[in-house]
Amino acid sequence: MIMFPRTYFRGYFTRIANSTADLLESPLIKTQINPLIQSNKIPDVLECNFQIKEFVKTGRLEDARKLFDEMPQRDVVSWTNVISGYVNASNYDEGLNLFSRMCVDPCIRVDPFVLSLALKACGLNNSLTNGRLLHGACVKNGLVNSVFVGSSLLDMYAKSGYISESCLVFEQMPEKNVVSWTAIITGLVKAGYCKEGLLYFSEMWRSGLHCDAYSFAIALKACADICDLEHGKEIHTQALKKGFDLGSYVVNTLATMYNKCGKLDYGMCLFGRMTIPDVVGWTSLITSYVQMGKEEIAVQQFKRLRDSEVRPNEYTFAAVITACAHLGRINWGEQLHAHVMRAGSLNALSVANSVMTLYSRCGQLKSASLVFDCMTSKDIVSWSSIITGYSQAGYGKEAFDYFSWMRREGPKPTEFAFASMLSVSGSMAILEQGRQVHAHVLKVGLKHTSLIQSALITMYSKCGSIKDASEIYNGTSKDDVVSWTSMVNGFAEHGDSLEALDLFDKMLLAGLRPDAVTYIGVLSACSHAGLVDLGYSYFNSMSQKFQISPCKEHYGCMVDLLCRAGRLTEAENMINTMSYEVDDVIWSTFLRACKIHGDVERARHAAERILEHNPNCAGTLTTLANIYSAKGRWREAADIRKLMRSKGVVKDAGSSWIKVKDEVSTFVSGDKSHPGGDHIYNILDLLMSGVDVLDKEDDSLLQAT
DNA sequence: AGTTGACGAG
Secondary structure (H helix, E strand, O other): OOOOOHHHHHHHHHHHHHHHHHHHHOHHHHHHHHHHHHOOOHHHHHHHHHHHHHHHHOOOHHHHHHHHHHOOOOOHHHHHHHHHHHHHOOOHHHHHHHHHHHHOOOOOOOOHHHHHHHHHHHHHOOOHHHHHHHHHHHHHHOHHHOHHHHHHHHHHHHHOOOHHHHHHHHHHOOOOOHHHHHHHHHHHHHOOOHHHHHHHHHHHHHOOOOOOHHHHHHHHHHHHHOOOHHHHHHHHHHHHHOOOOOOHHHHHHHHHHHHHOOOHHHHHHHHHHOOOOOHHHHHHHHHHHHHOOOHHHHHHHHHHHHOOOOOOOHHHHHHHHHHHHHHOOHHHHHHHHHHHHHHOHHHOHHHHHHHHHHHHHOOOHHHHHHHHHHOOOOOHHHHHHHHHHHHHOOOHHHHHHHHHHHHHHOOOOOHHHHHHHHHHHHHHOOHHHHHHHHHHHHHOOOOOOHHHHHHHHHHHHHOOOHHHHHHHHHOOOOOOHHHHHHHHHHHHHHOOHHHHHHHHHHHHHOOOOOOHHHHHHHHHHHHHHOOHHHHHHHHHHHHHHHOOOOOHHHHHHHHHHHHHOOOHHHHHHHHHHOOOOOOHHHHHHHHHHHHHOOOHHHHHHHHHHHHHHOOOOHHHHHHHHHHHHHOOOHHHHHHHHHHHHHHOOOOOOOOEEEEEOOEEEEEOOOOOOOOOHHHHHHHHHHHHHHHHHHHHHHHHHHHHO
């Protein structure tokens, strides 16, 4: 083999380079090429490229495409212009389609411009496979070193959910600009790594790079997401100094940050100072009102927006539909549903998710499922929402079915889905199942957020294991009102009223501010312990000391408290003074109390109120008939029973259920419908005979002593 | 000539 000295190659390349230069400079070539340049072919390309760009800029994509298709010759700029048109119009499929056609054209060489666009399309289109192929090609041809290609590449990985690969690309970039930094910070923040995002932000800051509105906006979002007011204020100051606090992106994020950190006066002031709020400003305002629990005002703001110049978009609809969901205003919600369906906004995940929540919260689980099934793509929020819907409506089995479906085909469950599954386990009171979900949470290494911890406390106390609940509670940070509240409610539901009230007193001593849910636990503890006067004083102090206006549930607790103590007149007064529509739950509580205390007239009044809404309520009719019977008013009792028969109203029997292995069996008294019924009764007989034997043994023991 | 990143949803 002949070995050439390395200098030989050096010389070779120099010669080629020189000869190329010579070639271009030679008078012969100049005269031969120039006529070509001046002929009507190549200038055409330039002119067409310019025209395509103009078409794309003015949104005339069809015209741009027509011109592009008719061009006799295209260069990489023509391709870039038309691809960028499709990508910016969110038609990623067509953008990538054109890109692959371009790649097979032997006259075209891909360059960093068109590659960045193709990578962006992959990121926005969830085409990770194509993205990886392009990554390989970029490494091979060295274009990976372009700061544009590198930024698009790391953004593509981050958008596809591969944040560690994204970081790897970022670390290996030979050159980084403010876009690369913003892209990696955005990836981290959106993946929930807000602290890390802020670390990167301060590193970028220290590196002396000039921050712009994009980087300030995402840094402020990171602060908002983790309620980091201190950093938020620092970044606000810097944005102010650099004059970026006026751009709509930064102002919107600033207002949201202050609101999320509880600085409502400041946040609302920022919203108010926006001279012309854009659609995001309006949407953030509506969202803030929803988060503050002021949904009525949120809807009012939506009406104001509707009368303004700004057109609501899918995020706005998602926000206002959520407001309707919280208010339980199904009639408004349905109007909005119809509107977004017509406008095509239902394709947006945020809108479909909020519509699902609307139907779940209004008790229309079938409609919620229908929306869920029709969604062509589902994200973690969609899955969590449908699971939470079934869970909160008390359909434990369905919630578990959706959960297993998600485990098989859906995204990785997050704390929201797990919290729902813990809540379902709690309301089904199946400890073993709750423990399994707990184990699952530990296994996936989910952070023990306040949501998960409070869900665990509630689950264990509802399953009767107050010991496990206390253990979880002891591991929580002592400034978390939610966990504290779960434990107060846990003790209260478990009948440990004094423990609940004691913990509540400690909470006040620790300087924590109880919320409306805490008071539900406190009042029900008083109710179970029969502490009427104490209950009254807590009921009064919640509004006087903490400005918490009592909601329907608080009135419900008070009515229950007074009913249990037999103070029916006061209970009736409480019902009459509450500013909410008295629901069937409260009337039923009152009705049961009337039955116990033999107050026929009040019972009849309560029953009438329930029957107004629900004329065939079997429980109410039966209770009323029983009250008449107990008082010897046989005729009235018989009338009710006759009415029930004529309407075909049958009182459902109370049922019990048991979980064996993975099967939950429900049964009523004397039930023989279970497929293994014969076997069960045989075992039952055997056990009963065993009881007899035991009884006899006990007898003999007694006799012996 | 043409390219990359941001605020609002459970």
